[in-house]
Amino acid sequence: MTGGTTAPVITIDGPSGSGKGTIAKLLARQLGWHILDSGALYRLTALSAVKQGVDLNDPGAVAGVARKLDVEFRSGQMDQPVSVYLMGEDVTEEIRTETCGDKASQIAPHTVVREALLQRQRDFRRMPGLVADGRDMGTVVFPDSPCKVYLTASAEIRAQRRYEQLKQQGQSVKIAHLLSEIKARDDRDMNRENAPLRPADDAVTLDTSGIPIDEVLREVLQIWSSKQA
Template identity: 90%
Template structure:
C-alpha cells in the first residue's frame, strides 16, 4: 500500500445547500488537511465544455474536456473560499451560479465523464489527510474512507440558505424558483443510474436544518474522534 493510499479521508456527501462545502473547508483547516471539492470539478467540466462549444449531451466529447481540464486551485485567507482558475481565468464566482450547477448535474450521470474524473479525484489523497466533499465520495471515490458523513437538510431550508447567499452577492432571485431548482436537482441526482446520491452504508447522517455551522463542525469532529478510538 502506498503512502498516498494510507492517508486518512473524511468524506462529506449530501445534496446542494446542506452545508457540506462550508463544513469541509472548516474541517480541513481545523485538521490541517487537504480538501477536495469534487463538485467544482464537474462544474468546471461543464463550464469548459460550454466555453468550447461542446454539446453537453455528447458524453464522449464532455469526457475529453474533463480529461484535459486546465485547472488551478488557490487557497485564500482563512475565511475566504478557494479560488478556482480555468485556463488562467478566475472562474470562482462563475462556477457557483445556479446555471453552472444545473449543467454540472446534467453531465454528472454520464459514465464516461465520471470515469474521466475518478482518478483525478483520488489523486487528491495525500498525507496528512483529505476532506472530500461531494455526492459520491463515500460510495464510489473513497469507499475505504475511515470516516463518512452524509449531510442533509430540508429542501426549504436549503433554498433559503441559497437565497441569502445570492442576495449577499447582489443577485435578485426568488425563493420559489430556487426551491423548484433544488428539488429538480435532488431528483436528478438521487435517481440517476450511475453513482446516485445516497448515504454510504457506513456513513453517519447529519440533518443540519436547524443547526448553526459551529455545532455541525463539532459533531463532525466528534464523529472523527470516535472513528479513531
Template identity: 65%
Template sequence: MMSDVIPVVTVDGPGGSGKGTITQMLARRLGWHLLDSGALYRLTALAASRQGVALNDEQGLVAVARSLDVAFRPTPAGEPVRVILAGEDVTAEIRTEQCGDGASQVAVIQSVRDALLQRQRDFRQAPGLVADGRDMGTVVFPDAPVKVFLTASAEERAQRRHLQLKESGVDVNIAHLLDEIRARDERDINREAAPLKPADDAQVIDSTGLSIEEVLSKVMALVSQA
C-alpha cells in the same frame, strides 16, 4: 506513504446542505488537503460551454473532463477556496445556478464520471484529505475511515442559497430556487451513475436548524472517535 493509508474524511450530500462550508472549515482545522469534487463537474460544464461542446455530447464531454487545467488555491479563513481554470479565477462563475444545473446534467454520464475518478483520487495526499461531494464515500473513497452524509430540508437549502445570492447582489425568486433544488435532487438521487445516497457506513447529519458551528462540532467528534 501509500495513498490507501492516508486518512480521508468524506462529506456527501445534496447541494445547499452546507458541505462546502463544513469541509473547508474541517480541512483548515485538521491541516489537511481539500477536494471539492462538485467543482470538477461544474468546471467540466463551464469548460464545455466555453468550447462549444453540448451537454449531451458524451465524447466531447469526456475529452473536456480529461483535459481540465484546474487548481484549487487556499484562502484565509472565512473565504471560499479559489478555483482556477486554465489560469483564470472562475470561483464566482462556477457557483451560479446555471453552472450548477449544467454540472448536474454532466454528472449523470458514467464515462464523464470515469474520466474524473482518478483525478479525484489523486487529491489523496499526506497528511490527509477532506473530500466534499455526492459519491465520495460510496465510489471515490469507499475505504475512508470517516464518512458523513450531510443533508437539510429543501426549503432550508433554498433559503440558504437565496441568502448567498442576495449577499452577492443577485436577486432570485426563492420559489424558483426551491423548484431547481428539488429537480436537481430528483436527478441526482435517481441517476444510474453513482446516485446520491449515504454510504452504508456513513453517519447522517441533518443540518436543518443547526448552526455551522454545531454541525462542525458533530463532524469533529466523529473524526476524534476514529
C-alpha cells in the same frame, strides 16, 4: 507529495445546500489537510465544455474535456471561500451560478464523464489527509474512507440558504424558483443510474436544518475523533 492510498480521507456527502462545502472547508483548515470540492470538478467540466463549444449532450466529447482540465484549488483565509482556478483563471464565482450548477447536474449522470474524473479526484488524496466534499465521495470515490459523513437538510431550508448567499452576491432571485431547481436537482441526483446520491452504508447522517455551522463542525470533528479511538 504525490497521491497515495495511505493518506486518511474524511468524506462529506450530501445534496446541494446541505452545508457540506462550508463544513469541508472549515474541517480541512482546522486539520491542516487538503480539500477536494468534487462538485467543482463537474461544474468546471461543464463550464470548460461550454467555453469550447462542446455539446453537453455528447458524453464522449464532455469526457474529453474532463480529462484535460487544468484545475487548482487555493485555500484562502479562514473567512474566505476556497478559490477555484481553471487554466490559471479564477472562476470561483462563475462556477457557483445556478446555471453552471444545472449544467453540471446535466453531465454528471454520464458514465464516461464520471470515469474520466474518477482518478483525477483520487489523485487529490495525499498526506497529511484529505477532506472530500461531494455526492459520491463515500460511496464511489473513496469507499475505504475511515470517516464518512452525510449532511442533509430540508429543501426549503436549502433554498433559503441559497437565496441568502445569492442575495449577498447582489443577485436577484426568487425563493420559489430556487426551491423548484433544488427539488429537480435532487430528483436527478438521487435517481440517476450511475452513482446516485445516497449515504454510504457506514456513513453518519447529520441533519443540518436549523443547526449553527459551528455546532455541525463540532459534531463532525467528534465523529472523526471517535474513528481514531
